[in-house]
Amino acid sequence: MHLSKEEESIYNGAQGPTLQKMMEILVALGDIYEAKQLIPIRSAQIAGVSYKTMGDAGLEWIADLQGTAKVPAVLNPAGMDREAFADMGVDAAFARKQEQLLRAYERLGIKPECTCTPYYLERPRFGDHLAWSESSAVCYANSVLGARTNREGGPSALAAALLGKTPDYGLHITENRYPTVTVKVKEPLRGAEYGALGFAAGAQVGDGIPIFSLKSRPSEDELKHLGAALAAAGAVALFHVLDVTPEQYILPPERMEIGRQELESEDDWQVPTRFFLPRDRIEVDVDAVKSLAHQRAEPDLIALGCPHASKEELDEIVRLLRGRRVRVETWVCTGRSLGQRHPDVIAALRRSGVKVLYDTCMVVSPAAGRFKRMMVDSGKALKYVPSMCGADAALATTEECIEAACRGD
């Protein structure tokens, strides 16, 4: 990889051992993936924040670093709400270590906003280059916003934050953003059914780039759930939806094997005539997706806000509660800044007995470990709760979750 004079001097240690180490990480990545150069990024989002996963070794590594982030940088969810950890059931020893870890990041000029939906803080623009870590955020930035980021590991996102650059490879390059597999869904979907679709299709797509032909037009929140589950069940970092996502127009006809005429001759492959789609195709079993999205359960925790809830999702939960109090422990996870911007909505949720949690989530916090059966409205949580929290998980729509929380009131 070509380095500028300044980059080379950092690599040789002229700006201290931390930046030297960070440059070594980026150069190693660039060499592996045959990047030609480093490119500037607009922002970074860094994973490796929960003390549950980082432990003492991770804490010491971060605490030893020196430097200041060159671009706006935030963190992934941590192991607890920084203010309400006791209420969550997080013990004081864990809380102390978690706080030390967050302060160590803060010392590096990284904003201790711990969220997997950093696009609600500042929405990246189409074409922006980013270095984000959290898989659902990566999928959203690439797919829904048309920004460009690889799925960074914690160290490479941190290195990108401290240097303001990332190697130019993978999804930063237009040719690598074309779809590789067509996924057809024959019936309209809504709400949690999009998470179920991502859960079902992700395993088949793997690390491919699906393009969906849908019978319904998903909202941005539904796309968020689709991408989060695709990234969790597979390793998808970018997807397209015909007539919905911003990058469908990059599809180059010479790379696509199915032409318009062939598609038009297949009645139920209804796609706009200007598109060419990959020949590899998956037809989704809609009945299986729908039954996955409407599971019945007797949960001891109802956990919403995976990925962190948007303002629209918080409003919807308040509407579904209709002023009732929950009878089953109910968490809603969201970003602290978003909650602080909308105190009335947060107050309405809390009046109903809902625990609104900032900085954390049901998957990365050790506090979720005391529950046996979780009900979630997220295909991503459905995937991770059993392995990360040791609890059974049932997927349902937000409405079904709220009805279970209120137990028929």
Ligand code: F3S
């Ligand atoms: Fe976010 Fe936690 Fe879900 S990090 S995407 S709320 S598993």
